[in-house]
Amino acid sequence: MADRDAVPDIHQRVRVLEAREAITDLIHRYALNIRRGEPDQCAALFTEDASFAILDTAGPDATEVTERAHPQGRAAVMDYVIGSTRSGFRVVPMIRNILTTVEGTTATATSLMSSRTWPAGAEVFGEYRDSFREEDGQWLFSARTFTMYRKPQPK
Numbered sequence: 001m002a003d004r005d006a007v008p009d010i011h012q013r014v015r016v017l018e019a020r021e022a023i024t025d026l027i028h029r030y031a032l033n034i035r036r037g038e039p040d041q042c043a044a045l046f047t048e049d050a051s052f053a054i055l056d057t058a059g060p061d062a063t064e065v066t067e068r069a070h071p072q073g074r075a076a077v078m079d080y081v082i083g084s085t086r087s088g089f090r091v092v093p094m095i096r097n098i099l100t101t102v103e104g105t106t107a108t109a110t111s112l113m114s115s116r117t118w119p120a121g122a123e124v125f126g127e128y129r130d131s132f133r134e135e136d137g138q139w140l141f142s143a144r145t146f147t148m149y150r151k152p153q154p155k
Contacts (some may be wrong), residue, residue: 006051010124016102019100019102019107019116019134019139020100020102020107022138022139023098023100023102023107023109023132023139024098024100026045026132026139026140026141027095027109027111027128027130028095028099029045029065030042030045031093031094031095031113032091032142033045034081034085034091035090035091035092035093037085037090039078039082039085040078040082042078042081043074043078045140045141046074046077046078046140046141046142047073047074047133047135047140047141047142048073049070049072049073049074049142050073050074050077050140050141050142050143050144051070051072051073051077051128051142051143051144052069052070052071052080052081052141052143052144052145052146053067053069053070053143053145053146054067054068054069054070054076054080054146054148055067055068055145055146055147055148055152056068056147056148056150057144057147057148057149057150058149058150059149060127060149062133065147068148084088089117089118089119089120090117090118091115091116091118091124092115092116092117092118093113093114093115094113094114094115095102095112095113095128096111096112096113097109097110097112098110098111099111105133105134106130106131106132106133106134106142107131107132107133107139108129108130109128109129109130109132110127110128110129110130111128111130112125112126112127112128113125113126113127113128113146124148125148125149126146126147126148126149127146127149128144128145128146129145129147130144130145131143131144131145
């Protein structure tokens, strides 16, 4: 028979499941706003002290990473997000493989993102590593790191 003390009570289990669902919705809401060309709608998804690092590397196993941008604070994050989506093409992100860990009022997640740019058709692929904080009953991004994987260059 399992040790009942080792299994969280049903209320805690439901809370974790609800948090995971809310975080998954948050991740997809961000992608939806970008896809629709409404990046200004993303502001409500971030904490006031949020950060957003954009990194570039040769692939998942590469050791050399270049930082492209790292805005700090909701206003700076939104300036970056809005500015990067106003270049005449639209990014159509497709998010998958979301894995979330919830610890009280904070959480972390990883997910893969591939996208096409419209109308150019260029492909972008990479991984998000996100941190979240629950504020006033709502889960928000407290930090996002997107690592873009470059296509291998022919030798």
